[in-house]
Structure formats: C-alpha cells, structure tokens
Amino acid sequence: MALCTVLLICVVVYVALDWLLHLPKVTNYRRKYVVITGCDGGFNKLLALRLDALGFNVFAGCANKIGKDALAEICSPHLKPALLDVTSGESVQNFLNFVKGHLPADTGIWALVNNASISGNIAPTELLTNEDYLKVLDVNLLGPVEMTRSFLTLIRKSRGRVVNLSSVNGRFGALFPPYSVSKSGIEALSNVLRQEVFRQGISVSTIDPGAIKISEEHADTVRTQKYLDKSEPETISLYGVDFVAKLKHIFLYFYENRTANVNTVIDAYIHAITARIPRTRYVIGWDAKVITQFLFHLPDFIADRLIRVALRFAT
C-alpha cells in the first residue's frame, strides 16, 4: 500500500513537472519567421492561417498555383505563399532564395514545418511497384531531408526548431505500405537530427496524428482495385476477393469515427512552434495514443494480433 502511494505521488509529480516545463511560451511573434511546406490544403493551410492570425511571419510553400493564389486571397501581408515542390532541388533552391529575399538582415528562420505529404497507392506490398514506393518516399521523406539541409543555416541563426509531420503509421504500420515506410523514415530522421543539432540550440519535434477526418477521398479504393484487377486469380484469393470492399469499410470506419478534431492537430503544431521547450513528440487521437503508449510496448505477436482483430472489427 505504502509503495503504491509512493508510486502514485511520483507519477503525479512527474506529470505536473512535465506540464509546467512545457508551459512557458516564446514572445514577440511578429519578429519570428516560419516556413511551412504543402500549404495548398488540409492541416497545413489551416496552420499557416492560424500562425498568420497569431502575428507570425509565414512563408507558405504551395505545390500548385491554384493553392497558392487561393491562400494569397485570404491571408495578411505577413503570410507569403510561394510555389514549392519539395521533390525538386531547383524548386527548393528557388524557395530558399525567395525566403532569403524577404528576411530582414541578420534574421533567421524560427521554425521549419515539413508538412508536404502524399498517401500514395494502397495495395498489398507484393502488388506494388518500386515506383509506387519511390514516389511516396520522394515527397514524404527525401523532401523533408532536402528542406532541412537547405534551411538549417537559417534555423541555426535563430536557434529555432524543425517540426516534422509524421503519423501513427510511422510507429506501427498497417494498410498503407509506402506511406508507413516513409513515415517510419520521418521518425528515424527526426530522432537522428535531434541528437545532431541539440548543441546548436535547435529542437526537433514530430507530430503523430491518428486517423483525423479531413476528406472522404481517403476512402477512395478505386486505385487499389486496379492493382487487384491486374493480378492473377490465385493472388487475389490470397488476400480475399472482397479485399477492396473490406478496405473501403476500414477507411470509412476510421474516417467517420475520427479520433480527434483537426483543431487538436493544429494546437499541437502551435505548441511545438510557440513553447519555450517544445515536446519531442505530439501524439494526437485516441488510436495514436493506444498504439504508441500501449501496443508499442507489447510483444509483437500480441500487438499484431490485436491490430488484426481491430481491423476485422472495422470491417
């Protein structure tokens, strides 16, 4: 009983100290400059607009002109949208020059937010091609590597931070093979970078959301059907003739029973950008919390079985 009381006190003290440590905020947002990639839509556009409203200066990289012009119409003059394809070295260099051209002298970048991402094709691993993998890795993993390498000197100038958008799939992959591989890579990149730049006063955080409903596009399984249509009947029978129908059910289940509000994701970014001491990892949504705080610590054979049961339940 005495031991339980001591343990309980330790946990309460730990939680309270952890909360207090991450409470203080930086000030003077108007003199801080943030770079965000992939701002055409989704969380990224909302984040750019929220930072703009808070008074930050934002350089918003947009993948296409329509997204860039739409953002330009609704933002303040402190938010500057510009075209950016994170898979092209030339485009990243042009964007860097654009940023340098607008930064006041002796000012660095306070935060680089690597958000640009694609989910890629979804099908069993053996049906996908190398090209399917390369396409996703190019945007989701090599894009953030190139952006980080290009902006690190400016971030160092401000003793700033890098915020990488990951996903719960990066900690525990299922269903999306190339996407899960890319997000595991983002977790590894963030862990390595954090150690490398710690002494330079730069922090590195990841945002790990679970299934957050943004659009029902995610439940579009037409692309998956194409892979099965090209396969031999024996292969199809291995995964089940109703594979695509089941997949659609799973997506609809997760996206209709969303596990957190989009604003919760934006709040996590805002904390990572404004806290004096940002957290290294922001896990958002009950599914992400169950996976990272419970399943992750179980023996694989139990965790795998539980995931399979959950997916069966969702169909």
Ligand SMILES: NC(=O)c1ccc[n+]([C@@H]2O[C@H](COP(=O)([O-])OP(=O)(O)OC[C@H]3O[C@@H](n4cnc5c(N)ncnc54)[C@H](OP(=O)(O)O)[C@@H]3O)[C@@H](O)[C@H]2O)c1
């Ligand atoms: N939605 C969820 O439930 C969920 C859950 C966990 C994690 N996430 C992650 O959260 C992030 C945002 O999700 P979201 O649903 O808001 O996705 P989204 O709307 O598709 O945002 C991704 C953005 O990246 C852009 N992009 C694609 N390729 C690019 C490139 N080569 N260079 C620059 N930008 C590029 C896209 O532009 P285009 O629109 O022109 O393609 C889009 O604006 C993604 O990383 C996703 O992996 C989402």
